[in-house]
Amino acid sequence: MEEKPRVVVSRSRRSETPGKNFTFTAEMVPNSGxxxxxxxxxxxxxxxxxxxxxxxxxxxxxxxxEIPAESVHLPTEGAFQKLAPxxxxxxxxxxxxxxxxxxxxxxxxxxxxxxxxxxRKGVIFTxxxxxxxxxxxxxxxxxxxxxxxxEGKFAALAACLSQNGILLYIPKGVTVEQPLNSxxxxxxxxxxxLSHILVWVDEGASVTYVHEAxxxxxxxxxxxxxxxxIIVSDNASLRFVELQSWGRHVWNFSHERVRVxxxxxxxxxxxxxxxxxxxxxxxxxxxxEGATGRMSGFYFTDGNQHLDHDTQQNHxxxxxTSDLLFKGALKGHSRSVWQGMIYVAVGATKTDGYxxxxxxxxxxxxxxxxxxxxxxxxxxxxxxHGATVGKLEQEPLFYLKSRGIPxxxxxxxxxxxxxxxIMQRIPFEGVRARFQQAIHEKTATQ
Amino acid sequence: MSELVIKNLHVSIEDKxxxxxxxxxxxxxxxxxxxxPNGTGKSTLAYTLMGHPSYTVTSGEIWFKGKNLLxxxxxxxxxxxxxLAFQYPVSIPGVTVANFLRSAVNSRRxxxxxxxxxxxxxxxxKMLKEKMELLKMDxxxxxxxxxDGFSGGEKKRAEILQMAxxxxxxxxxxxxxxxLDIDALRIVSEGVNALSGPDMGVLVITxxxxxxxxxxxxxxxxxxxxxxxxxxxxxxxxxxxxxxYDWVREKYxxxxxx
Numbered sequence: 001m002e003e004k005p006r007v008v009v010s011r012s013r014r015s016e017t018p019g020k021n022f023t024f025t026a027e028m029v030p031n032s033g034x035x036x037x038x039x040x041x042x043x044x045x046x047x048x049x050x051x052x053x054x055x056x057x058x059x060x061x062x063x064x065x066e067i068p069a070e071s072v073h074l075p076t077e078g079a080f081q082k083l084a085p086x087x088x089x090x091x092x093x094x095x096x097x098x099x100x101x102x103x104x105x106x107x108x109x110x111x112x113x114x115x116x117x118x119x120r121k122g123v124i125f126t127x128x129x130x131x132x133x134x135x136x137x138x139x140x141x142x143x144x145x146x147x148x149x150x151e152g153k154f155a156a157l158a159a160c161l162s163q164n165g166i167l168l169y170i171p172k173g174v175t176v177e178q179p180l181n182s183x184x185x186x187x188x189x190x191x192x193x194l195s196h197i198l199v200w201v202d203e204g205a206s207v208t209y210v211h212e213a214x215x216x217x218x219x220x221x222x223x224x225x226x227x228x229x230i231i232v233s234d235n236a237s238l239r240f241v242e243l244q245s246w247g248r249h250v251w252n253f254s255h256e257r258v259r260v261x262x263x264x265x266x267x268x269x270x271x272x273x274x275x276x277x278x279x280x281x282x283x284x285x286x287x288x289e290g291a292t293g294r295m296s297g298f299y300f301t302d303g304n305q306h307l308d309h310d311t312q313q314n315h316x317x318x319x320x321t322s323d324l325l326f327k328g329a330l331k332g333h334s335r336s337v338w339q340g341m342i343y344v345a346v347g348a349t350k351t352d353g354y355x356x357x358x359x360x361x362x363x364x365x366x367x368x369x370x371x372x373x374x375x376x377x378x379x380x381x382x383x384x385h386g387a388t389v390g391k392l393e394q395e396p397l398f399y400l401k402s403r404g405i406p407x408x409x410x411x412x413x414x415x416x417x418x419x420x421x422i423m424q425r426i427p428f429e430g431v432r433a434r435f436q437q438a439i440h441e442k443t444a445t446q
Numbered sequence: 447m448s449e450l451v452i453k454n455l456h457v458s459i460e461d462k463x464x465x466x467x468x469x470x471x472x473x474x475x476x477x478x479x480x481x482x483p484n485g486t487g488k489s490t491l492a493y494t495l496m497g498h499p500s501y502t503v504t505s506g507e508i509w510f511k512g513k514n515l516l517x518x519x520x521x522x523x524x525x526x527x528x529x530l531a532f533q534y535p536v537s538i539p540g541v542t543v544a545n546f547l548r549s550a551v552n553s554r555r556x557x558x559x560x561x562x563x564x565x566x567x568x569x570x571x572k573m574l575k576e577k578m579e580l581l582k583m584d585x586x587x588x589x590x591x592x593x594d595g596f597s598g599g600e601k602k603r604a605e606i607l608q609m610a611x612x613x614x615x616x617x618x619x620x621x622x623x624x625x626l627d628i629d630a631l632r633i634v635s636e637g638v639n640a641l642s643g644p645d646m647g648v649l650v651i652t653x654x655x656x657x658x659x660x661x662x663x664x665x666x667x668x669x670x671x672x673x674x675x676x677x678x679x680x681x682x683x684x685x686x687x688x689x690x691y692d693w694v695r696e697k698y699x700x701x702x703x704x
Contacts, residue, residue: 394499396536396538398499398520399535400538400546400549400550401497401519401520401524402496402520402521402523402532403553403608404521404524404525404554404557404612405521405549405550406557407519407521409549409553410521413538413545413546413549414538416540416541417538417539417541420539420540420541
């Protein structure tokens with residue numbers, strides 16, 4: 001006889017739009033600089049849009065009712081001086097090479113550095129405020145190119161009030177060998193970190209860029225809203241690594257889109273281990289014929305973390321190729337959502353799109369949702385997808401234990417093995433080591 | 447000297463009794479063989495000795511080096527010096543042979559001494575290379591994912607490689623000859639023979655006599671219906687080779703009740 005499932009209704013599934021409000025005011029929006037117009041317009045959008053509710057498809061699995069909207073404020077200038085300093089390991093190069101440049105973004109400050117050689121080549125890599133002063137036309141030209149503030153409340157918020165931002169420009173034909181690194185360090189409670197990253201890899205240029213957002217755990221809540229806009233021009237190549245290790249108090253939202261031109265190439269790597277809650281929209285627009293893009297994601301949640309990744313692979317031109325693999329492990333009462341879509345536009349023939357999401361649920365109280373999707377409007381295309389949610393199997397675990405490997409260690413080995421296909425896609429020892437460390441720490445805890 | 451002592455062992459899987467009172471003592475340095483037809487509980491005995499959670503010991507005792515094995519988890523039994531070469535080793539994609547063995551070696555060291563930093567990588571590589579040469583294994587093997595896409599012979603060789611690395615005091619070989627061609631069988635047997643001796647006792651579980659042409663037991667037992675029904679010297683195996691199992695069945699199986 002089948003046992004009847006016990007049904008416990010602890011709270012209703014649907015919710016109304018959260019009634020809470022942010023305390024930001026119009027006076028906070030910068031009214032000078034090359035972005036003033038853009039920011040003012042985004043402010044109107046921010047005011048007009050309401051917080052997303054679970055009745056919207058994209059937000060159906062992510063509950064914002066507890067969002068600490070009323071309690072977060074913009075950091076004042078120099079605020080970082082009274083907050084936790086950056087741990088030295090975050091400043092170490094994540095790659096085999098020394099950084100060609102590094103920009104540190106702090107609450108109420110920034111510290112950009114770039115090698116003289118790259119400056120000579122015309123590379124621009126600096127924080128957004130500096131860029132507004134030194135390269136006002138470039139900034140104005142790049143902003144809003146791939147992400148529209150109208151896309152949502154958080155996109156609008158980051159657009160109008162961003163205090164932490166990056167401008168990266170690689171001129172035509174320039175190959176940057178040494179990787180560039182930026183770190184958004186967000187210590188402190190009751191703060192809102194708003195970031196805007198602009199990247200343009202011009203025709204035939206190539207670069208590797210690693211961006212990390214991190215903070216220690218704090219006792220009060222904090223918020224991050226960010227925009228990432230990237231253009232990879234014709235025949236250009238970008239390897240973009242994003243690491244998210246926010247503290248467990250941070251509510252993290254981002255809208256990211258990369259547009260790849262003709263025969264351009266993007267290798268996009270995500271690693272997410274932090275935050276209280278994350279909702280991330282990552283889109284790949286393969287806009288030029290022959291463009292290729294690969295998206296590789298790694299996430300490991302525990303405790304009460306909630307990570308929601310929404311990915312979109314848009315094939316907008318013929319002969320474009322995309323390949324997405326997201327792998328996640330979950331512990332504790334944590335939850336992950338992956339929602340992916342491959343879209344093939346009319347006329348985008350001979351495209352090849354792939355998406356796969358694999359989840360390993362390590363605790364009976366954790367839950368992973370995996371929702372692939374295809375929308376194909378062209379003929380003669382190849383699109384495939386796969387999604388799995390599984391548990392740690394008992395037989396491999398017993399096998400490892402029979403060799404004297406204790407439970408925790410055996411679990412860690414199996415989790416590492418699960419993530420190995422993603423690790424193989426990360427050509428940086430330092431980045432891999434960071435992930436391995438996270439696996440160690442997360443498997444060691446209950 | 448280490449000793450594995452099994453007393454009146456009864457084991458069930460999902461409420462079905464498989465072992466119905468097994469008594470056996472294996473001393474370090476001795477080689478025992480358990481033979482018997484399929485489905486008589488030989489593999490159940492092997493898994494139970496190693497502590498597989500699916501097998502429930504309903505009564506009886508297992509002692510090893512003076513410790514009650516039934517109170518120990520599989521990893522503790524392994525670290526105490528017990529080893530099981532699996533009949534069907536599972537594949538573990540993403541974990542290389544070298545990484546896995548290093549974890550196994552270091553787990554032992556760490557339990558013995560909490561401060562231990564693990565075997566230095568160069569020392570480990572050298573040790574692994576020696577063991578692999580002993581088993582005539584390609585060095586590239588160390589970098590492959592454990593048992594993933596291995597042939598039958600490679601899997602069994604990997605089992606013996608693990609045994610050679612972990613140096614158990616009592617090793618149980620569960621149908622190690624199954625799926626091996628004659629060359630692989632010889633290599634695997636030579637490996638076992640090189641390791642067995644005064645420091646290692648062996649319990650060979652096999653359906654066929656042919657493995658015993660290579661690994662020579664001093665003691666042979668016949669298992670039937672969840673019990674050891676006959677024990678003797680090497681002659682017993684030869685007898686089975688000549689006459690099959692029918693005479694054992696006739697002698698010990700209860701006649702079917704009409």
